[in-house]
Amino acid sequence: MTARIATITSGKGGVGKTTATANLGVALASAGFRVVCIDGDIGLRNLDVVMGLENRIVYDLVDIIEGRCKLRQALIKDKRLSDLYLIPAAQTRDKTAVSPQDMIRVVKDLKPDFDWVLIDSPAGIERGFRNAVAPADLVLIVTNPEVSAVRDADRIIGLVEAEEKGPPKLIVNRVKPEMVKRGDMLSTGDILDVLAIELIGVVPEDEIVTVATNQGSPAALDPRSRAGKAFREIARRMNGEDVPFESLESKDGFFGRISRMVRPGGA
Amino acid sequence: MNSGLAVKGVGESLLIHVPAGPWDEVLASLLQTVVDGGEFFHGAKLGLQLEDRELGAADLGRLRDQLAERGVNLWAVLATAQGTRSAAADLGLALDMGRPSQRAMQPDEPIETELPGDAAVLVRRTLRSGHHVHFAGHVVVLGDVNPGAEIIAGGDVIVWGRLRGVVHAGAGGDQDSVVCALDLAPTQLRIAGQIAVSPERRGAAQPEMARLRDGQLVAEKWIDEHRR
DSSP states (O other): OOOEEEEEEOSSTTSSHHHHHHHHHHHHHHTTOOEEEEEOOTTSOOHHHHTTOGGGOSOOHHHHHTTSSOHHHHOEEOSSOTTEEEEOOOSSSOGGGOOHHHHHHHHHHHGGGOSEEEEEOOSSSSHHHHHHHTTOSEEEEEEOSSHHHHHHHHHHHHHHHHTTOOOOEEEEEEEOHHHHHHTOSOOHHHHHHHHOSEEEEEEEOOHHHHHHHHHTOOGGGOTTOHHHHHHHHHHHHHTTOOOOOOOSSSTTSHHHHHHHHHTTTOO | OTTOOEEEEETTEEEEEOOSSOHHHHHHHHHHHHHHHGGGTTTOEEEEEEETOOOOHHHHHHHHHHHHHTTOEEEEEEEOOHHHHHHHHHTTOBSSSSSOOGGGSOTTOOOOOOOOOOOEEEEOSOBOTTOEEEESSEEEEESOBOTTOEEEESSOEEEEEEEOSEEEESTTSOTTOOEEEEEEOOSEEEETTEEEOOOOOOSSOOOEEEEEETTEEEEEEHHHHHHO
16 A cells, blocks of 8 residues: 545635645545644644543654654554544644654655645745645645635645645635625635636535534545535545536525536646 | 946947036046056047036046046037037037037048947846846846746836736836836836736737836837828
């Protein structure tokens, strides 16, 4: 096995990077892939909380890098899915404890044993972001349908392009179809107009996500969750499957239009 | 350059502003500037801005020879002093940077058809938020200029794409500078000292050119001008 490395980033905080990482990890592992999620937000760890694994942490990423434990010892096995693992961030240190080379080394050691390595990037454009992006084969940009989040996503795309990571892909998170329909929210089309990168998923606003996040049980595990379904579809697209962008409302809703706009391009 | 002589590019040639002071010293620092510049000056067509300095044909002739020894072609002399102007004309030097003087034009010389043009940078990508381009000449972008990106140009700005960031043309004060884009909707548009924001878009985007008319910033659809 040689894992593919996907980094989930956004620039702006609070758009759902950690939620997306946890859900994509769950979705990929449910589909039979061996997955490890790395929390790249040193000092402000929370991927472990969202995944419900907080109480199992003994060692963390900085312990691996500084040689206080073996890689295997810091891998926390998920309580529901046997093929899902987490490497938590250190809470007592800051991002200067890790360098981009450290991240590349850790990921290289993980590669043979997994299908996917997902890295949850911290917000911002500083060291933590660079650490998270350094080992990536694929960069997923999470944004919300808000002007400020799109602006930051644009900045991040510019930085990712400068690192020559190949074109990043876009996840639009927390879309409210009714608001878009009324013209009160940026549509996915408006966002793609500015960002001009390939869309890999549109995740609707979903109360189940809030509940699931608080309970440490990602929504992708819940068959009733619309957001969970969207994340499962993103996971399939990450593996090269051609999953049509489904209309979340009526046939002529904006998602229908977007899918027609986006699909033929492929890219 | 520590010799303190200002060099600027004009079309295909270089213009050196020659300061006041004793001619011997000025001459020495001029030659030093050329030597220090190395490859930069090699083969260059050089113009000298002499202001009201009086120089005879002998001085100018010697200067031309000394520059020629260093691989530099003295081509024009910009002067206000009558004596200097006629000496320069006698030597066949141009009196402005635009075209050679009448006297320098040989009867069998072909008519100049090559336009020198102006210095510009081409940016062949989309400028994203946080990117910025600063250039003393013109700026041409083949791609979009997204919100949060910034272009500051001494001359014109031409965007073959959507222009949504901040753009400043004629940043050095050139009132004739223009901004053109296929979709002209900048966050803020400045030409020389004037600042404007884009009005609400009505209808589909069309290629437009913004310029100063009577000190007012106006954007005109390209198609209008084309039909006129």
